[in-house]
Amino acid sequence: MNAVTEPILSIQNLNKTFADGFQALKNINLEIQKGEIIALLGPNGAGKTTLISAICGIVQANSGTVTVAGYDIARDYRKTRSIIGLVPQELSTDSFETVWNTLVFSRGLFGKKANSAHIEKVLKALSLWDKKDNMLMTLSGGMKRRVLIAKALSHEPAVLFLDEPTAGVDVSLRKDMWKIVQELKNDGVTIILTTHYIEEAEEIADRVGVINAGEIILVEDKTELMSKLGKKQVSLDLCDPLATIPKSLAGYSLELSENKDQLTYTFDSLGDRTGITSLLDDLKAADIYFRDLNTIQSSLEDIFVNLVEESS
Amino acid sequence: MNFYAVMAIYKFEMARTRRTLVQSIVAPVISTSLYFIVFGAAIGSRITEVGGVSYGAFIVPGLIMLNLLMHSISNASFAIYMPKFVGTVYEVLSAPVSTVEVVLGYVGAAATKSIILGLIILATATFFIPLRIEHPVIMLLFVFLTSITFSLLGFILGIWADNFEKLSIVPSLIVTPLVFLGGSFYSTDMLPPFWQSVTLFNPVLYLVSGLRWSFYEISEVNILVSLVSITAFMLLCFSIVLYMFKTGYKLRT
Numbered sequence: 001m002n003a004v005t006e007p008i009l010s011i012q013n014l015n016k017t018f019a020d021g022f023q024a025l026k027n028i029n030l031e032i033q034k035g036e037i038i039a040l041l042g043p044n045g046a047g048k049t050t051l052i053s054a055i056c057g058i059v060q061a062n063s064g065t066v067t068v069a070g071y072d073i074a075r076d077y078r079k080t081r082s083i084i085g086l087v088p089q090e091l092s093t094d095s096f097e098t099v100w101n102t103l104v105f106s107r108g109l110f111g112k113k114a115n116s117a118h119i120e121k122v123l124k125a126l127s128l129w130d131k132k133d134n135m136l137m138t139l140s141g142g143m144k145r146r147v148l149i150a151k152a153l154s155h156e157p158a159v160l161f162l163d164e165p166t167a168g169v170d171v172s173l174r175k176d177m178w179k180i181v182q183e184l185k186n187d188g189v190t191i192i193l194t195t196h197y198i199e200e201a202e203e204i205a206d207r208v209g210v211i212n213a214g215e216i217i218l219v220e221d222k223t224e225l226m227s228k229l230g231k232k233q234v235s236l237d238l239c240d241p242l243a244t245i246p247k248s249l250a251g252y253s254l255e256l257s258e259n260k261d262q263l264t265y266t267f268d269s270l271g272d273r274t275g276i277t278s279l280l281d282d283l284k285a286a287d288i289y290f291r292d293l294n295t296i297q298s299s300l301e302d303i304f305v306n307l308v309e310e311s312s
Numbered sequence: 313m314n315f316y317a318v319m320a321i322y323k324f325e326m327a328r329t330r331r332t333l334v335q336s337i338v339a340p341v342i343s344t345s346l347y348f349i350v351f352g353a354a355i356g357s358r359i360t361e362v363g364g365v366s367y368g369a370f371i372v373p374g375l376i377m378l379n380l381l382m383h384s385i386s387n388a389s390f391a392i393y394m395p396k397f398v399g400t401v402y403e404v405l406s407a408p409v410s411t412v413e414v415v416l417g418y419v420g421a422a423a424t425k426s427i428i429l430g431l432i433i434l435a436t437a438t439f440f441i442p443l444r445i446e447h448p449v450i451m452l453l454f455v456f457l458t459s460i461t462f463s464l465l466g467f468i469l470g471i472w473a474d475n476f477e478k479l480s481i482v483p484s485l486i487v488t489p490l491v492f493l494g495g496s497f498y499s500t501d502m503l504p505p506f507w508q509s510v511t512l513f514n515p516v517l518y519l520v521s522g523l524r525w526s527f528y529e530i531s532e533v534n535i536l537v538s539l540v541s542i543t544a545f546m547l548l549c550f551s552i553v554l555y556m557f558k559t560g561y562k563l564r565t
Binding site: 018019053056057058059060077078079080081082084086088090092093094095096097101104105106107108109110111112113114151 | 314316317319320321323324327328331398399400402403404405406407408409410560564565
């Protein structure tokens with residue numbers, strides 16, 4: 001018999017309606033396993049930050065339960081909050097404080113005994129060691145983002161929430177962040193991140209959750225999601241333009257480009273037969289020749305856009 | 313009890329004071345010295361004695377109380393308002409800390425600064441006038457209770473305020489007039505009977521009177537009434553803070 005692993009984070013029927021009547025979370029249910037990276041995708045105002053804030057205790061949910069490592073976030077808030085690290089979306093820092101002091105503050109605030117060695121390790125891991133005596137106001141946006149991550153890691157959390165961690169940072173820093181996230185995962189930290197950057201989810205997440213208008217539309221293993229919902233296409237650059245698609249090819253899902261020189265065939269990559277071989281045979285029979293052939297895989301972004309449009 | 317969190321907040325706030333030493337300590341000391349020069353030397357030379365005490369010595373408890381009230385309120389209100397304003401309050405709200413621990417950290421630091429300031433002003437006063445303190449323990453108790461209570465009031469103000477104007481309304485439009493009209497610089501005996509009665513409704517009178525009694529054993533109201541009043545007000549303020557955190561008033565959405 002397989003042992004059932006208790007999720008590190010369990011959200012059940014979570015609802016939040018703000019004072020102005022706006023329902024930001026609608027009956028959210030989600031379970032996250034220890035050590036996984038889950039990316040929450042959603043357009044602006046979808047409820048991603050509200051969901052994170054409700055779990056961390058910044059927003060008060062109207063109903064529902066959330067447990068972290070088996071502890072209820074309301075009843076056992078000391079336990080749950082000491083397990084959680086939060087990197088907020090906004091670059092909120094104490095301008096006149098030094099990098100070192102702000103980490104020491106965070107560690108103490110979360111109930112951990114001072115540990116200079118750990119603070120040093122975190123600062124070095126985030127390439128902040130040489131900035132440790134700098135005041136936060138002197139740092140660039142990217143560096144401040146790193147400091148916020150360092151603050152969240154200062155108390156050695158088992159669950160880390162990253163609310164749009166790479167918003168407004170350059171490509172190289174973004175890739176550094178992905179590396180850091182991967183290293184944290186390797187250390188056993190469970191990571192829940194929200195992002196607008198689909199490639200971020202594609203690059204680092206194990207599972208992807210899509211939120212729209214306060215509802216979780218789906219939560220799926222990233223690879224399975226892409227193979228399930230991702231269309232695969234073959235694009236053929238024709239030698240001669242084609243006036244119309246011949247009747248002999250009507251059985252295929254074909255599209256002719258506007259300038260009539262490209263045919264695109266969409267197929268199910270998980271199907272028993274993709275139909276590519278017979279298509280190529282039928283093209284030859286119809287005297288249609290091509291000079292080049294490309295296959296195209298739907299990106300997570302395409303999937304995300306489709307899902308949000310469908311749910312809207 | 314999360315002692316590490318209490319100490320983290322406390323040290324953080326005290327560090328802020330060290331960074332703003334001129335604003336926190338030097339400025340109040342200079343302004344108090346000016347009070348001594350203007351009220352004590354210039355005006356005091358025309359008022360011989362009040363209740364058997366020289367006018368310069370008479371105003372010392374009032375000056376200490378003025379500074380305790382103003383700085384307790386501003387220290388504590390600023391301490392919680394700024395994290396709200398810049399957004400760093402998320403960390404405190406998401407930390408494994410209870411309301412009592414948050415209050416101990418923020419209010420404790422604000423009160424500590426006020427107490428230090430009060431003692432510095434007391435020391436400054438000795439440069440201008442000879443002082444005697446009949447009941448030093450009661451004096452310290454009053455300074456302690458007042459600092460804690462008005463730091464709690466400032467904390468409430470900082471949570472309530474959602475702009476800088478609101479932050480300054482209570483100290484400038486309510487506390488300052490109450491202090492000036494609460495017998496800080498005069499004895500209520502000097503007022504016409506009607507205004508003497510009106511002054512009894514001013515809560516600051518009880519504080520100034522109580523502190524003055526600890527110095528010179530002269531007071532407008534009974535010392536016990538003063539002590540009970542300040543303790544009751546402290547409990548009221550603490551209850552309001554507890555309520556604010558429990559309901560998330562202007563802290564959690």
